[in-house]
Amino acid sequence: MIGGFVAVNDAVRVETAGQLTTADLAARADFKLGASTVSPSNRTIAGPDGTADVEPRVMQVLVVLAEAPGQVVARETLFQRCWGGVYVGDDSLNRVIRAIRKLAAEVGGESFAVETVRQTGYRLSVSGGASIPGSDRSDEAATAPSRRLFLGAGAAALAAAGGAAWWWRSPRADPRFDASMDRGLTALRYGDRRTDSDAVQHFRQAVAIRPDDAGARGLLAYALVAESQSGPRSDAGNAIQEAQRAAQAALRLDSNQPDALTALVLIERSFQSRAAVEDGLRRILGAAPDNPRAMSWLDRLLQGAGRTRESWQLNERLIALEPISPTYMLRRALKLWVFGRSEEAQQASQSAMDLWPAHPLVRMSRLLICAFTDRTREALALVDEEAKKPILLSPAGVSMWRASLAALETRTPAAIEAARTASLDGARSSPALASYGLLAMSALGDLDTAFDIADGFLLSRGPIVLRRDSPDKQLWVDGPQWRNTLGLFTPASRAMRSDPRFRTLSDGLGLTDYWRARGAPDAFLFKP
Template sequence: MEKTTSPSVKPSSGTSMLATCADFALGDLTIKPSLRLVEGASGSMKVEPRVMRVLVALADARGGVLSREALLRLCWDDRIVGEDAINRAVAEVRRILNKLSTCLGVETIPRVGFRLVGDALDIEAIDIANPVNVASPDRRKLVLAGVTGLAALAAGAMFARDRNRRAEVDALIENGRRLQATGTPDGLSKSEGLFRDAIALDPDRAAAWGWLAHVTDNSEQARGAAEEALARDPKEPNARTVLAFQRRDLDSWTRWEDALLAVLQDSPDCAAAWSHLTLFYQGMGRCTDSWEANERAIAIEPFNAGHQQRRALKHWIFGRIGESDKVVDQALRLWPKSSLVWNARMLIYAFTDRPSAGLALLGDAAARPPNMSKPSVESWRAALVAIGSRSIADIREAKEVCTRAATLAPGLAANAVMVFAHLGELDAAFAVADGLLQNSGLVMQRGHNIRDFYAGSEWGRTQFLFVPAMTSLRADPRFAVLCQRLGHVAYWRKRGIWPDSFVRGVLDPTKPA
């Protein structure tokens, strides 16, 4: 096959483009599109079809910038794909060039697109069989040529260093992104270190700052990192999501929701924003919308423990117990130390009336979350025994143990409300709910939080109000009063969107506020 100096890409080439595209030279590489092969002095690499199309398109631009829209047209045949798909393909091109070429790289032009860079993009072939005869230069020309040559060498060395640094930063960000996508504490901790390393190498990389804001536990540090990211790129999605979340209780719920939707309008592959919407919609009784938001997050991060435990809970909420068991059991095998997955498994056992299975899970001390405290274990044990026997004595014991635990942590309070509602003890359920959600009554958080995964403030949200265990509580007139006081009714009326009918209980959209 004849080798040419550049490919030829047409928007209409479609999937047959690679088969008809001639081999071509690109700097110190030989590109063979039909074989999906890139060859260099240090070896060769087989390339995925989509990645090869991106490489061919960039090469055909000869150093010109290709926008994301242009890449979609040339390489995805104008199909709608997320930015993450484009980023992954470009990152793979960058990795291939970094491994096989000494003079080529991919440059990202923020908010514009991508281009190939290197000093060998447009060099004509030299006919060494017929060299050009030139006159001997004088000394002055030799000196000037030497200076020019040194400058060129220095520029080349600087370019190589910049290219290698960019590639290293890209790799750090990509590896950090994959680690945080697990949703596990260990993954988040390790990813934070990688993002900090990326920032140390390139302090101007907005994405590294945005990811750091997303994974760090310290809210003040997260806010600072988000502000650094937005100073470099006002649309950096993770940074915008972090700041929106931190403003959640400062803004109205509709304003907060609008902020997340604006992030997703610009960056539909922002899993963090979808995750926040998942929890918010569940807390507002919009279970179907919550399911759809979580599925969007799973499409972006399929092996995120948090997303998968929510999927199991969603199946339970919609009455698909078999599917719920299947998902949560597989999640436990994949993430045996995940507190969130363990809690989901316990909730589903307890509130589908399988207390024996719940007690077996609780009794396996080695499999329990490592940060599970004695009050958590005791309250679950008392609750499961009462659910199994329904005896007056066991229910009385569960009320005493769970009420006492409810004062120690938001998560234990939420568990107590569900347990009491499931047992039909509605006065006790409302007493704990009032303390947790309205800071009123006798069963309030006492400020002596236990060192436990149930101690996080996020457990004090209202997601649990709309799960099956709370069916009897939602049928009580006091539930409508609670929702009114919490501001839920005002949100539903303003949005014109009420909870799904199967979790609505006594709520009546036709009645005036």
């Protein structure tokens, strides 16, 4: 939504305008800045000296400045519109302004410029005027060819990678169908576990409009599987049953529909070994090599089995397809941490935070990396500052992290004992806190507690067994071999991997059998 502007002390401040998100860029029409054409949806600028791709954050700031050409836009307005009101520091905004000036000089033929107004903000000046959507547009801009409808803010990168095949389009195009598909894919690409139900609703609408579309039914099946993991456990069985029906209907229409096949592999994995599931995902990718959903799950499977180098290659392919996906950006940061490349991990996680400041999983990955790379003060700020705290972090989680970070910083016996108590309390309350608690205890050298938490969290045995209250004990989400083992292959858990008990844990999780099936040597167990 574009709100009105009023001049205050020569600076333009937003009265009613909301945050300009990366998804909003996809809905913006192209506009002129002097001799240059700016395409927010494609994230490109074409001028007298060529064409250049534009980073999402740079495009956001350029669009906000262009909405008020010749007027001063306050710095706080830019932070509000482009960073959602989260103050990320002057360096981030200064970097973006430098990037816009570089575009003006190297691509735009200096037909526009950004002027700094000291202690106030910035002003965009344009030679020959600007035609901005939503303002008085020139005839040339009004009659310009309409752009293609892209899926979310990452569509330009998909096109550049050859992946922008709008495979559900047909001569019978229906705007309602296209809109439902676009919204569903945007929820899958750029949302988090809280948006899975949104994706399901959008794909249900698409199927209702066009029941004979295999792609819509396949995506509905996949979104339902995702929802079954994050929604109420009492609803998981119903979601899986609906996903099976949707997948089977999709395959009757198209026997190779990749999202339907991926959904069935994920549904059936409780009854299959990791090796069989890996083979199934690789078969899907053999026929649809750029399907991001099958690729993403294969990435997760490999990472959760300690095959980080192979999962890195998959995630880099995913980033090439969808460069601004928060999921793939945070995975890149975490993998860099696993490789011991701490500074690069910090930079990658900060880039994700700059682009997705409100995304809870992006914030949590930043917290993990800071906590275990000797940046405990910064990690504590992420826990204590409401503007930065991961939204999904419960009060019990806040207590656990505060105690763990104090122990990681001081290493005193009293602090470690406090962290142990908080980690045990957290582990008994939720699987997520159990996964973080075992990392903290391993990093602090309390391996007995780390293995107690791991046994309870991953194998439902020992003194710290989590209550799993699903009414259907056969749901694949309950299978021990498919619980979240990502934390077992990080620097924080290195001491656990060197302990003889790790082999017993791996046996119980089916990891040992998987490594043998893949021909991995025993030494593989202790490699990143």
